Amino acid sequence: MELSEQQSELLEQFAQGDLSAFEALFRQFQSEVYRWIMRLVRDPSTAEDLTIETFWRIYRSRARFDSRRSFGAWARRIATNAALDYLKTKRPETVELQDFHASSAANPAIQCDTREHLEQAFRRLPAKLQIAAILALVEGQPHQEIAEVLGISLGAVKLRVFRASRLLRKELESKGIEP
Amino acid sequence: MTEQDDKQLQALIKRNLKPSTYELQSDLWPRMLRKLDERPAAVSWFDWALLAAVVLCLCLVPRAIPVFLYHL
Numbered sequence: 001m002e003l004s005e006q007q008s009e010l011l012e013q014f015a016q017g018d019l020s021a022f023e024a025l026f027r028q029f030q031s032e033v034y035r036w037i038m039r040l041v042r043d044p045s046t047a048e049d050l051t052i053e054t055f056w057r058i059y060r061s062r063a064r065f066d067s068r069r070s071f072g073a074w075a076r077r078i079a080t081n082a083a084l085d086y087l088k089t090k091r092p093e094t095v096e097l098q099d100f101h102a103s104s105a106a107n108p109a110i111q112c113d114t115r116e117h118l119e120q121a122f123r124r125l126p127a128k129l130q131i132a133a134i135l136a137l138v139e140g141q142p143h144q145e146i147a148e149v150l151g152i153s154l155g156a157v158k159l160r161v162f163r164a165s166r167l168l169r170k171e172l173e174s175k176g177i178e179p
Numbered sequence: 180m181t182e183q184d185d186k187q188l189q190a191l192i193k194r195n196l197k198p199s200t201y202e203l204q205s206d207l208w209p210r211m212l213r214k215l216d217e218r219p220a221a222v223s224w225f226d227w228a229l230l231a232a233v234v235l236c237l238c239l240v241p242r243a244i245p246v247f248l249y250h251l
Contacts, residue, residue, distance in 0.1 A: 026208055034203040
């Protein structure tokens, strides 16, 4: 996709350290970055903190940014790394997945129990597997897109999703839930 | 794990966990500005290496200290 001249100029100014260009990009992309992080961490306040952290990392590494490439894709990749770092440092019990809940339920009591066990099972996954599994199994992102955003091969994504599925199934079976 | 197992697990997840639709509620730029202000300017590794080299030289050759001070 060809960048407009105005956008291209903005990106060049940002790469040179212009704060007002950074502000313009921040305002343009903050919602997109927040939504992406929210998909990964499922907690609004953590997603806000990580959005700030992402833009801080973006600002710090502005000199390495190639202004001919997509800012959005670059930001998404940095956001994914920030979320990954967060999930690695958090113990599974402390990560709340507040936005995980499905709205409709055939049998609310059973659904709630299963949902809780599923959330716990996701939280217990290693960070790398958790991100791949959430994106593939919950968000329904194509494997190729996941590969691009994680900076890994398509095969590696498939392997991570496979391993995550196996661990999820094991965890659920230990709770007496048969998928 | 068979393909059938895989599909069953995916169906269970789909029934119970929904994709995130949460939207940003407020402008984060004021918080970003505060963060930019509170971070001190970073000193590059090269500056630290230069400082370490100068200190090392002065420790090894103390007679160079007046010459160094003269050139400051």
